[in-house]
Each structure stands twice: as structure tokens, then as C-alpha cells.
Amino acid sequence: MIWKLLKKDALLRVKNPTGFLILLLMPFLFALLIGLAFGPSGKGGRTYQIRLLVEDRDNSFASQMLKFAFGQGELARILLLQSVRGDTGRVLLEQGKASALLVIPAGFSDSLFHQKKSELVLVKNPSEAFGPKIAEETVRLFAEAGDRLVRIAAEPLRRISERVDANEDPPEAEIASISIQISRLVNRISTLLIPPRITLDVQTVSAKKRQNASSDLYTANVCRMLVMCLLFLIDALLRDIYEERENHTLMRLRAGSVGAGLFTFSKMVFAFLGGLVSIAAVWLGMAALFGVRMDAIQWLMLVPFLCVLTAAVVGIDMLIHAFSRSRSQAQALSPAVIIIFSMLGGCMVPVETLPPFMQKAALISPVYWGVNGLQRIALEHANPVQLLPHVLVLSTTACILLAFSFFMVRRKVAQ
Amino acid sequence: MLSIQNLTKSFGGLVAVDRVSFEIRRGEIFGFLGPNGAGKTTTINMICGLLKPDAGSIRLDGEDLLTAGPAVRKKLGVVPQEVALYEELNAVENLQFWGGLYGMAGSELKKRTQDLLEASGLSDRTREKVKNYSGGMKRRLNMAAGMIHRPKLLLLDEPTVGIDPQARRHMLDLVRAFSDQGTTILYTTHYLDEAELLCNRLAIIDHGRVLASGTQEEIKRIVGENRLLRVTGHFSRSSAERMTRKIRQLSIVSISENDALYSLPIHLGTGKFLEALVSGGFRIDNLGIKEPSLDSVFIKLTGRELRD
Numbered sequence: 001m002i003w004k005l006l007k008k009d010a011l012l013r014v015k016n017p018t019g020f021l022i023l024l025l026m027p028f029l030f031a032l033l034i035g036l037a038f039g040p041s042g043k044g045g046r047t048y049q050i051r052l053l054v055e056d057r058d059n060s061f062a063s064q065m066l067k068f069a070f071g072q073g074e075l076a077r078i079l080l081l082q083s084v085r086g087d088t089g090r091v092l093l094e095q096g097k098a099s100a101l102l103v104i105p106a107g108f109s110d111s112l113f114h115q116k117k118s119e120l121v122l123v124k125n126p127s128e129a130f131g132p133k134i135a136e137e138t139v140r141l142f143a144e145a146g147d148r149l150v151r152i153a154a155e156p157l158r159r160i161s162e163r164v165d166a167n168e169d170p171p172e173a174e175i176a177s178i179s180i181q182i183s184r185l186v187n188r189i190s191t192l193l194i195p196p197r198i199t200l201d202v203q204t205v206s207a208k209k210r211q212n213a214s215s216d217l218y219t220a221n222v223c224r225m226l227v228m229c230l231l232f233l234i235d236a237l238l239r240d241i242y243e244e245r246e247n248h249t250l251m252r253l254r255a256g257s258v259g260a261g262l263f264t265f266s267k268m269v270f271a272f273l274g275g276l277v278s279i280a281a282v283w284l285g286m287a288a289l290f291g292v293r294m295d296a297i298q299w300l301m302l303v304p305f306l307c308v309l310t311a312a313v314v315g316i317d318m319l320i321h322a323f324s325r326s327r328s329q330a331q332a333l334s335p336a337v338i339i340i341f342s343m344l345g346g347c348m349v350p351v352e353t354l355p356p357f358m359q360k361a362a363l364i365s366p367v368y369w370g371v372n373g374l375q376r377i378a379l380e381h382a383n384p385v386q387l388l389p390h391v392l393v394l395s396t397t398a399c400i401l402l403a404f405s406f407f408m409v410r411r412k413v414a415q
Numbered sequence: 416m417l418s419i420q421n422l423t424k425s426f427g428g429l430v431a432v433d434r435v436s437f438e439i440r441r442g443e444i445f446g447f448l449g450p451n452g453a454g455k456t457t458t459i460n461m462i463c464g465l466l467k468p469d470a471g472s473i474r475l476d477g478e479d480l481l482t483a484g485p486a487v488r489k490k491l492g493v494v495p496q497e498v499a500l501y502e503e504l505n506a507v508e509n510l511q512f513w514g515g516l517y518g519m520a521g522s523e524l525k526k527r528t529q530d531l532l533e534a535s536g537l538s539d540r541t542r543e544k545v546k547n548y549s550g551g552m553k554r555r556l557n558m559a560a561g562m563i564h565r566p567k568l569l570l571l572d573e574p575t576v577g578i579d580p581q582a583r584r585h586m587l588d589l590v591r592a593f594s595d596q597g598t599t600i601l602y603t604t605h606y607l608d609e610a611e612l613l614c615n616r617l618a619i620i621d622h623g624r625v626l627a628s629g630t631q632e633e634i635k636r637i638v639g640e641n642r643l644l645r646v647t648g649h650f651s652r653s654s655a656e657r658m659t660r661k662i663r664q665l666s667i668v669s670i671s672e673n674d675a676l677y678s679l680p681i682h683l684g685t686g687k688f689l690e691a692l693v694s695g696g697f698r699i700d701n702l703g704i705k706e707p708s709l710d711s712v713f714i715k716l717t718g719r720e721l722r723d
Binding site: 011248249257 | 463464465485488489491493495497498499500501502503504508512513515516517544560
């Protein structure tokens, strides 16, 4: 009997597939949009840039050196320096056209080379979240590094500074000589003053690896969106319960030999199978598109994982319908609950970026375990032991939610 | 075939069905006649198991339907008042689904589907989605779906509500055709002409209670060889009552302010009655005369017309 009900439900979907197909494409669409908005582009990437305004009231060799340092190497790709004068910097900052304004005070050079205290001022743009922080850290780092350098080689630097400030080009021989002196000085005392505790291993990524990084970003986003879309998709499938009631087919089914329990069970099974087929199809699509590589054991692991994840999602959606008295109530309740679950579970933004209390709350959400599990399979090649907590949480949640909501929905169907 | 005894169902304080009893014999079309809200659909819902009665019994071929298993329930076919079909599927898919639920399969189901589609006059549009059908076509398919598993007893709950006269005639022909094939039918309606046209026996129900039951002749005998005369206008209750003293065989069916319903033997004619009205000082707005019919029976039993 149940197969006939499932076959009928499947036939109805096949006859009117538009809505279902749109829901299936949603994870890719969202992942693409997120990838385009925040991810690297196909050519290797547009980097997030911080516009730093510099008001140089000293206009000395030392201040020039500081500005010059900001424009070197990788930093030049991140920091976009713009020199300003007078109040222009503050005006631009108030207009939100820069992340921060660095004010180099008059007498900076003099204070620096005569061992006096000098103070740089950094004004941050409060409307930006990350840019001003990065600017602050960068300036702080350079201030400390500059301070160390001046303490080590104050005399040679002062000599060059004086020549430059007097508009005299220091002879190359002198620069070379001073450079050698600095180098010797640094070599002599560096082991005492700044012993190398941290070493930096600089590597250049290959084009292939850069492409993988891009694919990983898309894959992570698809995993997130996949769970959210699964919530919406199964919700849409479960709304057939209202459809059957409104079309009076529920009455005819029940007047025949289909009890309320069998009817409810068939809807749950159909939602589960529909969800499972959909999530599997999206996964395969994602694997093909973004080159997700998985071992045989991971493919084997994926099947039970997707099953428990889908069952948990059916449980959540069934619960919504257990508490909705009508289609209109369900239409209002479903998106709210799904979005809250999705947000808490890390579908919209990574859980790590949420406030600490929300991060703790995420742990009780099956959506979090679903997203995290999918990402671990796809990106970290997790083994079965690593996924065991996810499977346990999801299967326990599924059992509790499905059992509770089954009885609630069955009672509603019987009324 | 179907025996209903003292069936009772209440919803809160409202008694929807009050000790209803009637019997349906094999092969007949039994009419269940009553206005909207009389308790017809509630009775049908209890017969087909959608509602649990508070009291009473329902027996089909001697077996208690309230405790019977699916095998006994399969003897019932239900055609709900509303069209209960999957509109995205076509006629064949609908009939095959409903037939499949009753255990039918293969060539038997195919043959039965074809026969029913032909009988319903839908055989030329079998592959079209039901949502594109007209109201009448949907109704016919709705009835065919109730007949797909060859039920012994077909419950038809106001199958002609909301359709045009031509489609209605088609539906009544279909009911007769099913009856001719040997199906026993319980036909609920609030259309008197349908009941008169189709039903061998019937029960009249109002406010949850069966007021009369039997063959049409037996029921019409309730009003006897009398015609009903309804007078509305400006007159007092006492003057309306005085009329019965002027004409000895005149009886009052119901009386209220400015409205009186009398029963008068046909052989007396209406001349004497009209004279009495004039001499009684009645200011008449309307005078209605009803010859003996189911309608006059209903009026006699309830004091109002069926459509009220």
C-alpha cells in the first residue's frame, strides 16, 4: 500500500517538477553568488584592500621611509595608501571613503633619532569591521619594528636622514658603508636583542593549488547551502499534507483503506526519499563541478551520513508541521524556523564568526552537525571515527523528532 | 444490506445526528433527503469510517462496520461532495491509483478503468490533466473513482452540487447506470426532483433526525390526498386559527405571525377556502398552493420548504 502512495507522490512531482528543480539548483546558485561576492576570481584573485590615508606633518626622511615601507611587497596589495593634507583625511574618513587615517606628527624624525618619545596617531573608521583593525595591527607592527631598528642603528640612520632632509643626495658609497655598518651592527647584536624565535617559511603556491583553494571555498559554501536548501526542499514536500486535505483526497484516502498513521508515514518516507535523492544529486554535481576528491571509504561513509542528515531534517520540518494548524500557519512558521536553524547551524555564515553564546547554541542544532559533517567529508577527508559524533547527534535527533512529530501529525490527520 | 440503528453524533453541544435509523436493501437507490446542515454528510462520514459515532450501530451485510477490517470496508465506495482527485494527474492515472489502493492491478484494473471512462463519457480525454477538465467532467470522474473497485454499496454525497443542468443530467444517468449494474446506492441530496427521479426508497432528515422514511408513495401518504395552502399577509394568529372552524376538514400544519400553512383535502377544491379568507378579513400578500409531493411532505413535516 505504501509503495502505491509513494509512487503517486513521485508521479505528482514528475508531472509538476518546476518548484522541485528550482530548490535543487538553489545550493549551486547560492554558492556561486557567495563565491563571486567573497571568493577569489578565476584569474587568481582580487584581494580585499584597505584604504589607509596618511597625513604626513613631518615630511622627513623617516616619515618617507615609513610610508615607503607600507608600500612594499605583499603589503602593497592589501594597503592602498593615499597621502592627504589638512582636514581632507578626516573628511574622507567621515564620508566612509577610507578604513583609517594615520597622522605622522611634525618632529617625528627628530624625536626618533634623538631617542625622544614620538607618537603616531591612527584614526579608525567605525563603520568598517575588519579594515581599521588590519590597518591598526599593520601600523603597530611597523612602529615596533621601526623602534627596534632605530635603537640598533640610530647613528648611521640619523646621518642619512640629515643629508636627505638637507636636500643633499648621500653618496652611494656612504649609503653602502652605512648599510654595511647597520648590517654588522644588526648581526652583532641581533642574537642578543632579537633572538629568532619565529621563522617564516615562504612558499609560492602553484596555479593548481590556487585553483583548489577557490574550489574549496565553493565546496564549503555548497555544503552550507545544501543543508539549508534541504530544509526548504523537505518542507515543500511535506506541504503535500495540506494539499491532500484541501483537495479532499485525504478524505477519500481515509474513507478507503488508508489510515491516518499510514498516510502520515508515507508522507514522511516520501519527504525522506525525495530529500535524500536531492541531496545526493547536488553532492554529485558539486563533486563534479569543484573536483571534490573522495576515497572509497568516504563515499561509503557519505551514504549513511546523508541518510541521518536527511532524517534529522525531515524531523525538524515535520515538527514545524506538527505545530501548524493550517497551510497559512505553516507558510509563516517554516521560513522563520528554517532561517533560524540555518543561521545557528552555520549555513549562512561560518559558526566561528558568530558570538560565543551562539557558537555554544549551535552545538545543539542538528544543522550545525550536518554542515560540519559535510564540510569535513568534502574538504578534510574525515575518517569514520571523526564523523561518529556527527552521526550520533544526527541520528538521535532524527529519532526523537520523527517519533514526536509523527504522533502529532497523525493526530491532526485523523481529525 | 446496510442497517443503521440509533446512530448519534454530537460536536460539542450540537447534536448533528440524533438517533438516526434506516435500512438500505440490496440493489436499490436509497435517497437521503434533507436541507444543508441536516446531518447527511455526518451520517455518510460515520458510515465510511471518517467519524466515530457517539452511539448506535452500522452493519453492512450483518457485519459491524465500526469494528470491521479492510475486507468489509472494500465493499464500500465513497464519492465525496467535493471533487477529490489529483488534478495534476490524468483520468487514467487517477483511476488506476484509486483502484490500486483497493488491491486491483494489471489487466483487471486496466479494463475497469477503460469501462468506467467510457461510461463517464471521458474516454476521449483520458490523457489530459484533470485540472483542465470542466466541472461536470471532474464530477463524473469523481464518481468513477468511487466505483473503480466495484463496491457493493456506493455512498454518493450530493454529487450534483454546483454543476450545470446538462452535467447534472449526465450525472443522474451515470447513477442509474451504476444502479442497473447491481450496485446499491445511498444518494444524499437536497434536490427533491433528484430524489423523486432516482430513489426507490428514501429518508427525510432535518436537524439530525429522520422525520420519515419509506417508499415515495408511503412518504407522500403522510400528506394524504391533501394539498398544502400557504397564506402570507396581514392577519392575526386567532383569525388564522378561526379558519379551521369555517372549513371542517381544513387543518393547520404550521402557524406564525402573518404566515399560516394549511392542509386541505383535494376533493374540497380551493374556492371555499378563498371565500373564507376574504370573509375572515385577511389582507393577503401571497397565496401558495402545493399539490401532494415530497416537497409538500417536507413542508408538512418541518413547516418550511427544503430550500429554506
